[in-house]
Amino acid sequence: MAFLQWLKESSNPTLLFVTISLVVALKFLMKGKLKNRKLNLPPSPAKLPIIGNLHQLGNMPHISLRGLAKKYGPIIFLQLGEIPTVVISSERLAKEVLKTHDLVLSSRPQLFSAKHLFYGCTDIAFAPYGAYWRNIRKICILELLSAKRVQWYSFVREEEVARLIHRIAESYPGTTNLSKMIGLYANDVLCRVALGRDFSGGGEYDRHGFQKMLDDYQALLGGFSLGDYFPSMEFVHSLTGMKSKLQHTVRRFDQFFDKVITEHQNSEGRQEEKKDLVDVLLDIQKDGSSEMPLTMDNIKAVILVSEHFMIGLVVSSIPMFQTSNYL
Known part of the structure; x- marks a missing residue:
């Protein structure tokens, strides 16, 4: 066990x-x-x-x-x-x-790993029920997950489906790793919607070690933590090295998101229907339309746990894997 x-x-x-x-x-x-x-x-x-x-x-x-x-x-x-x-x-x-x-x-328990990984549990998944959580939920429903916003993202899905078909065609007559290609498709759709860029083509993706960061993130969040069952013993994680692993992973993501956010702040004038998740959150922060002010850490936490991004990278490709098994 x-x-x-x-x-x-x-x-x-x-x-x-x-x-x-x-x-x-x-x-x-x-x-x-x-x-x-x-x-x-x-x-x-x-x-x-x-x-x-x-x-x-x-x-x-x-x-x-x-x-x-x-x-x-x-x-x-x-x-x-x-x-x-x-x-x-x-x-x-x-x-x-x-x-x-x-x-x-x-409210959900504030897990030891979640407190470190999600900027003090300021995301929509682990934030305690209250005014802040209601505000974040409202932003996600009205600004990020509305029917209009999802419809605007349709061009991303169409372009990535075309790329998927092209990849499959290029692999002929050799062996086709369909699971890997479907994973790349899901990854690219969600990264473009969240961050405005894909990462499967090498370059930025490889330099930042983006997939490795996600793998480490999920392993730390889903792994056993003594402090979750013995809160009085949380200090043990400083001795076992778990706390330092959490802090190291968070720093890597923090640096990565700082770069992405800076790029978005420097590229103004994007059409409304072309805006990604980061653009929308920065607009809300800038115009003060939110009931509570959003900090940069709040924005990063929302991006990490949003359905478009962290969880979606794993979940969205599962039905496609299952479908391919029946072909």
């Missing part, structure tokens, strides 16, 4: 001893505070000391949680390290959480 794998990869004997000792001490301190508290909690599987139910998640948590729901019911309680967690597994209860009580339960 992820927790044990993390321990294995971080198996410096001294560090491991210090970590376990501190967690045990913390466990005893918490036990004294919680001993007299009686909470009306949902059913819960048996827990282990210190890690609670972490060991029961396994490498495929969605399958493990389904198995626990079949055994303990549609609402269960799990103690994930220091984090008390309620798991919902029925349509009726999901409606209660996502619709009836959505305002109370709308």
Whole structure:
């Protein structure tokens, strides 16, 4: 499982001893505070000391949680390290959480990696519910994802489809790596919409190591983080090197976006229908039309997590991969 794998990869004997000792001490301190508290909690599987139910998640948590729901019911309680967690597994209860009580339960946990990667969780995915999040959501819906804006981007899709067909034709009669070509197509569409340029043709793309930066970003965001389950132990990431990896990756992206933003600021007079995501965000910042002022870090965070960019690079090409498998 992820927790044990993390321990294995971080198996410096001294560090491991210090970590376990501190967690045990913390466990005893918490036990004294919680001993007299009686909470009306949902059913819960048996827990282990210190890690609670972490060991029961396994490498495929969605399958493990389904198995626990079949055994303990549609609402269960799990103690994930220091984090008390309620798991919902029925349509009726999901409606209660996502619709009836959505305002109370709308904020996401601010993960250790997300706090570093998304400029203090100022993006639309991890920002806590409140005035700032509502403002960012409004900008995305009205300015970035409107039907008119999507229609304006149609010329990008048409041009990139033509390039995809040309690439496939050029590969004949040799072997065609269709998955790679479809990935390049999705990458170029999303980069042109977000940044106003494609990166698959070499040159800028290769010099900046753009794909490598994205791969590192996704690995750090999706990897196991001890601090997410033991917030009091976040300092351990400074010893394991994870914090320095996060900071290094953020600096690389920061320098890259600084260059892209400067180029956009120096190229004025672009037609409205030709403007990309960076242009739109800079216009909003410049004219002060937003309810709350946007900083450069806010703009970078929105770009990184926008559906057009970070997530879309992976998700948008999956249906095309599946379609090609049936051809």
